Amino acid sequence: MKLAEETFLTDDFLRQLINVGEVDILVGLPTHNNAKTIGSIVQTIRSGILRGFPRERAVIINADGGSRDSTPELVTGVSIDDVRPASNLYALRTLHSISTKYASSPASGAALRTILAAAELLRAKACVVMSPESVNIEPEWLSKFLRPIYDDGFDLVTPTYRRHKFEGLLITNLLYPMTRALYGLRIREAYPPEFGFSGRLGSQFLGHNVWSDGTDGAGVELRFTLDAIAGGYLIGQSFLGEKAHVERHAADLVPALRQTVGVLFSALEPDFPVWSAVAGSQPAPTTGADHEVLLQPLRVNRKRLREMFSTGVAELESVFQTILSPSTLAELQRIARLGEEDFHYPAELWVRTVYEFAASYRKSVISRDHIIQALAPLFRGRVFTFLMENRNASAEDVENNIEGLCLEFERLKPYLLQLWTSRE
Amino acid sequence: MPLNRDALWYKDAIIYQVHVRTFHDSNGDGIGDFQGLEGKLDYLQELGTNAIWLMPFFPSPLRDDGYDIADYNAVHESYGTLADFRKFLGSAHDRGIRVIIEMVLNHTSDQHPWFQESRSSQDNPRRDWYVWSDTDNRYKGARIIFLDTETSNWAWDPISKSFYWHRFFGHQPDLNYDNPAVREQMWNVMKFWLEMGVDGFRLDAVPYLVEREGTNCENLPETHAVLKELRRKLDEQFPGRMLLAEANQWPADLRPYFGDGDEFHMAFHFPLMPRMFMGLKLEDRKPITEILQQTPEIPPSCQWCLFLRNHDELTLEMVTDMERDYMYDTYAESKTMRLNLGIRRRLAPLLGNDRRRIELMNGMLMSLPGTPIIYYGDEIGMGDNISLGDRNGVRTPMQWNGGTNGGFSTAAPEHLCAPLIQDPVYGYPAVNVLRQNASEHLFLNWMRSIIMVRGSTGVFGRGSTEFLYPANHRILAYVRQLGNDAVLVVNNLSSTAQAVELDLRRYKGNILIEMFGKNMFPRVGDLPYLLTMGPYQFYWFRLRRI
Numbered sequence: 001m002k003l004a005e006e007t008f009l010t011d012d013f014l015r016q017l018i019n020v021g022e023v024d025i026l027v028g029l030p031t032h033n034n035a036k037t038i039g040s041i042v043q044t045i046r047s048g049i050l051r052g053f054p055r056e057r058a059v060i061i062n063a064d065g066g067s068r069d070s071t072p073e074l075v076t077g078v079s080i081d082d083v084r085p086a087s088n089l090y091a092l093r094t095l096h097s098i099s100t101k102y103a104s105s106p107a108s109g110a111a112l113r114t115i116l117a118a119a120e121l122l123r124a125k126a127c128v129v130m131s132p133e134s135v136n137i138e139p140e141w142l143s144k145f146l147r148p149i150y151d152d153g154f155d156l157v158t159p160t161y162r163r164h165k166f167e168g169l170l171i172t173n174l175l176y177p178m179t180r181a182l183y184g185l186r187i188r189e190a191y192p193p194e195f196g197f198s199g200r201l202g203s204q205f206l207g208h209n210v211w212s213d214g215t216d217g218a219g220v221e222l223r224f225t226l227d228a229i230a231g232g233y234l235i236g237q238s239f240l241g242e243k244a245h246v247e248r249h250a251a252d253l254v255p256a257l258r259q260t261v262g263v264l265f266s267a268l269e270p271d272f273p274v275w276s277a278v279a280g281s282q283p284a285p286t287t288g289a290d291h292e293v294l295l296q297p298l299r300v301n302r303k304r305l306r307e308m309f310s311t312g313v314a315e316l317e318s319v320f321q322t323i324l325s326p327s328t329l330a331e332l333q334r335i336a337r338l339g340e341e342d343f344h345y346p347a348e349l350w351v352r353t354v355y356e357f358a359a360s361y362r363k364s365v366i367s368r369d370h371i372i373q374a375l376a377p378l379f380r381g382r383v384f385t386f387l388m389e390n391r392n393a394s395a396e397d398v399e400n401n402i403e404g405l406c407l408e409f410e411r412l413k414p415y416l417l418q419l420w421t422s423r424e
Numbered sequence: 425m426p427l428n429r430d431a432l433w434y435k436d437a438i439i440y441q442v443h444v445r446t447f448h449d450s451n452g453d454g455i456g457d458f459q460g461l462e463g464k465l466d467y468l469q470e471l472g473t474n475a476i477w478l479m480p481f482f483p484s485p486l487r488d489d490g491y492d493i494a495d496y497n498a499v500h501e502s503y504g505t506l507a508d509f510r511k512f513l514g515s516a517h518d519r520g521i522r523v524i525i526e527m528v529l530n531h532t533s534d535q536h537p538w539f540q541e542s543r544s545s546q547d548n549p550r551r552d553w554y555v556w557s558d559t560d561n562r563y564k565g566a567r568i569i570f571l572d573t574e575t576s577n578w579a580w581d582p583i584s585k586s587f588y589w590h591r592f593f594g595h596q597p598d599l600n601y602d603n604p605a606v607r608e609q610m611w612n613v614m615k616f617w618l619e620m621g622v623d624g625f626r627l628d629a630v631p632y633l634v635e636r637e638g639t640n641c642e643n644l645p646e647t648h649a650v651l652k653e654l655r656r657k658l659d660e661q662f663p664g665r666m667l668l669a670e671a672n673q674w675p676a677d678l679r680p681y682f683g684d685g686d687e688f689h690m691a692f693h694f695p696l697m698p699r700m701f702m703g704l705k706l707e708d709r710k711p712i713t714e715i716l717q718q719t720p721e722i723p724p725s726c727q728w729c730l731f732l733r734n735h736d737e738l739t740l741e742m743v744t745d746m747e748r749d750y751m752y753d754t755y756a757e758s759k760t761m762r763l764n765l766g767i768r769r770r771l772a773p774l775l776g777n778d779r780r781r782i783e784l785m786n787g788m789l790m791s792l793p794g795t796p797i798i799y800y801g802d803e804i805g806m807g808d809n810i811s812l813g814d815r816n817g818v819r820t821p822m823q824w825n826g827g828t829n830g831g832f833s834t835a836a837p838e839h840l841c842a843p844l845i846q847d848p849v850y851g852y853p854a855v856n857v858l859r860q861n862a863s864e865h866l867f868l869n870w871m872r873s874i875i876m877v878r879g880s881t882g883v884f885g886r887g888s889t890e891f892l893y894p895a896n897h898r899i900l901a902y903v904r905q906l907g908n909d910a911v912l913v914v915n916n917l918s919s920t921a922q923a924v925e926l927d928l929r930r931y932k933g934n935i936l937i938e939m940f941g942k943n944m945f946p947r948v949g950d951l952p953y954l955l956t957m958g959p960y961q962f963y964w965f966r967l968r969r970i
Contacts, residue, residue: 018923019895055750057707081897082713090746093708094897 008110009117013100017121020096024056025049025146026124028115030108031062034132035069041137042078042097045130048142050080050089056150061118062099063111071132072099109210109217112224116206124199126150129221131193136244144238144287145196154285155233157196158225160188161243162292165390165398166300168243169383170253172402174354175222175260181409182268182416183229184278188237191222191260201233219259226267230274239288253376262372265361268420276417280410293395305384306343310336312377319374323360328352332378345385347408353378355412359419425469425520427623433475433522434624434666434690435727436885438875439797440473441734444481444503445490445841446821447800449833454840456821456832458499458508462515464824467857469519471803471868472875476516477524477626477668479735481509485535485595489735489819490526491628492533492596496613502841513621522623524668529610530629531596539597543584553606554597555589555635566591566641572764591632591641601633601650611657618658624666624689627651630681631671643677651687666690668729672741675719685723693719693728693794695742698751700732700788701774702743704781705754707918709900711747713891716792727885728794732785733802736815737766738774760810770818772805777849780960783870784915787962790878791904791913793889803871804860807850809843820845825858877939877964883911892926899924899957903931903967910967912936916957925952936965 009017027045031038042060049058062075080095102114112129119127126149128142148154171189179190189195210223228235268275313320313336320329331349338344354375361371390398430436448460458481468476480490481503490500499509516523532539541550560578568574569591578587579594588597599606614625634646651669658665669681669691681688696719699711722728738755740748748765755774756767767774775781782805789796801822808817820842824831830844830852837843845851860868878884887906894901898918904911910931916922928934928948936945945965946953955963 015925016895019897021896021898021918021922022920054746055706082710082717082891082893090744091710092702092746092750093706094710096897 008102008113010100013098013114013118014121016096016098016100017118020059020098020122022057023059023122024125024150025053025058026115026119026122026127027058027060027142028112028119028127028129029060029062029075029132030065030111030115030129031067031071031075031132032065033067033069033071035067035071035074037135038071038132039074041130041132041134042075044137044139045142046078046080046095046097047089048139049095050091051139052143052146053150054090054092057093058095059118059122059124060095060097061115062097063102063114064099065103065107065111066101072101075099107217109220112220113206113211113217116202119199119202120206124202126196126198127202128196129194134194134244136242138241141194141240144240145194148236148238148285148287149196149198153198153234154196154236155198155201156225156228156235158187158189158192158235158237158284159194160237160239160286160289162239162241162289162294163243164294165393165395166387167294169386170256170260170379173350173382173386173405174379175264177351177402177406177409178264178354179226179229180281180406181413182275182278183226183271184275184281185229185235186281186283186406187225187229187235190225191219191263192225193221194240195221195225196238197224197228198233201228201231204231218255219263222260222263223267226264226271230267230271235284237284237286239286239292242294253379254373257372257375257379258369261357261375262361262368265358265368265372268358269362272420276420279413281406293398300387302384302387303340305380305387306340309345309377309381309384312374312380316374316377319366319370322365323371323374324353324356328356332381335381343381343384343388345381347405348412350382350385350405351408351412352415353382354409355416355419358416359422362420425518427517427520427522429664431664432725432886433664434668434795436879436882437475437522437795438473438878439475439477439524439729439795440468440471440800441477441479441731441797442800443479443489443735443819445479446819446832448822448824448831449835452834453502454833454835455502456841457502458504458512462508462512465512465515465519465521468521470872471798472872472879473798474520475522475524475623477797478526480526480528485533487533487595488593489815491528492531492535492593493528494533494535494537497616510620517621523621524624524626524666525617525622526628527614527617527625528628529599530632531590531592531598534595534597538599542597543581543588546584552603553600555600556584557587557589560587563589563635563637563639563641565639566635570764589635591629598632598635601647607650607653611654614654614658615661618662618665622665624668626668626670627688628670630669631673631677643671643673643680648680648683648687651681652683655683655687668692672739674742675715679720679722682722682726685725689725690727690729690795693730694739696728696792697731698738698740698743698747700785701738701755702747702751703900703917704775704785705750707898709897709915709917712788712900713893716889716891729797730789730792730794731797731799732789733769733771733774733799733818734797735799735819737763737768739764739766741765758810763815768808768810768815768817770806770808771799771802772850773807777805777807778960779867782867783874784917784960784962786871786874787913787964788900788915790874791884791911791962791964792902793887793904795885796878798871804857804868805850805855807845807847807855809845812842816842823852823856825856826853830856831858873940880939881909881911881966882906883909887911892928894924894926896922896924898922901926910934911939912965912967913962914955914957914965915962916960919959921959922957924955924957926955928953931967934967934969937968939964939966 064072076099079097080091102110126146128145145157180186445456447456450459482493483495484490542554631642634644635641666689669688672694699715702711810817821832860866883904883906887904890903892901900915931948935947
């Protein structure tokens, strides 16, 4: 019998957790070199706790990925106790702010795992993970995430934002419509940078085998959401306001696809009994707006998107032959030859493309990572069409277009089921 | 046992607060009296108390339980005679127990002859003994203390056709301390009792003696001057006697009442008390350490008086709005438990009759810096009766045994000064001295034990206090030290078991001796000293370098 297990929590962190003891509210803060922003974010978190939960036992847990810029010190500096009192807001009780270094390099999965472990050990009732990049965070965000859990029995609360119509294109064109179609719940941000969860959901996920699959845990937040839906947990959304814009370069697309589409595709196999039994979709209970769209002009290099699509379709033909059906590939090759004015990657073809990729991923027709990489040029083509379609669209038009795509994913779901269950 | 001659005796005192009216009735009229109290002095001596604080026993219409005095130089006829008091005083002193009496300086009853004279005409020589006005617009900066019953600090007197000033009930007119004759008369009152042999006064409502326009009429320099004059006379004529201030104020405002050791010897630490309850409920030491950090140093001859409960409501005047809401929600869920800005409940019901929590609170009472006061009946875990009005619910008769009237009186129950507690949990058949005497494991004997242990060292009464701040905020730890005698106190405010690491490097080499069982704990070394503590457990360790 093996009694001695290797632990991922340090003795020093355990000692700190012992001192904190049982809590009602836990705020997890994964960081890595966030010194420029973390100070004000933590102060806002503290204000949110003191305003929203003045009587509750609360702790801020910083899981740091080896910062070299004093980020952990900035986090722990906001503890409120009998030595360091609150400066502006009155604190009824001690508010601990503790930090641990989980690895020598940043990995969101390891950070979340550390936070989940702390939540379980502290028997936290309601938890929230906050992003160190959310520079527009408001104190009220804490209550928006935590109140539904603490008061109303929700297990997961994901955010909704006011976004520019061309922001979050991977979410609007793939992640949201596909998770909604497959899992039956309309969660706008299934891969959220910040989210609230119950202690029981956290504990359940801590025991998940996702931690031992050999990956670095990237995209595990999406898996967390999918697990919650598949497990029948009570899920809601809270509107936070404008999403702080974080610059993403084209070079980020493949890693982003790995963390989102790769995780989604991976989840489909174990979750097949769940999603195969779901038809249609239901809205998730939402506090505040479901989402909002900003329309101000945004400069996007559409031409390059189309070029990368066309080049990809040509160069990756042999790869696509193993992934896509002949008819889908032929259609893609046809539109790849169209000029900019005529180019159109229709919703139905996009959905078929994604579903065929998902089925191929399951069957590992080639390396799974290559499958994900191969999706990148096609996604760019779809984005080009989305940008063109919505170039002059109103907020309502944009939403209608997204809703149309979602319905297309739902309508073609039997096609995915057919691919999934075929013996080929 | 003779009285010790130490002038700082109040620092080592265990004070027992008692109301003659409700303690023991010797003549069967349903009202407690001095002969009854004298008969119970052995009980108080066995408990370990060495000072008694008597609530007002003077002639009074009793519209405020005796705090409305109609004659300062006599004993209320229900409680006996001056001769009875003298005899009681002598018996107490014979047992080494000092007697502190109440002295209400600020106001009299409206039935007091002084007020009757004062109101009789504008020309009466005693007219200026009270604060009169043609208008009720003066001193607008003064708050109203009894918010539940009073709407103004002025009351109209139809006899003299003018307003009189009262900081408390309307039937309690304030004396005018700007009048030298009043100051002289009140010293004469005190002298009357000092000459009889009383050991000290608990001076009631002292912040309000003098009024000045444009102020809140509290803690004024003129008030301090009056008090300093009384102290000077006391020291000159009656050295070794003691003055205890009742001033429900923030620590910074309380500090001047000690002066340079030339005003009060002791003062109640009002802000600490509710925070002890708060810390217990929050399971967090922060409220306690925070208020003690804000508590200024006091002169070496002075002392804080600590208490858990008394004859008044658990006052929440010296807390923030947020803290008051929390206290109400957690300790007085029923509105009938609330009175003015406080909670009118006894200790045991407040703590859910949880023996562990009651012991922990008493453990802190006995070990934090100050002189502890035990409210009568709390040493056996008496309950309250919130169906009685005002603060009478916590002033019910002492429960001596399970027999007729709980052993308090032989009168017919309908003639008792107040009904006894009768409910199944706290009623006199279940909670009484006789029953608790029968078992060494019941609470009364635990109280005797902790008082004895406290008395085994001078550090609790006179020692310095150094707070430790272990990272576990549920643990309240401090070291009390007097010369080479040092005691480590560790309190677990939590309902669950806790581990705590204490930084005791300053005491490296000492062994810890637990003071109740006298067992040794490991020697202090270089590493943090690890203790595990059960729910609501506390330790007193003597630090011994052997």
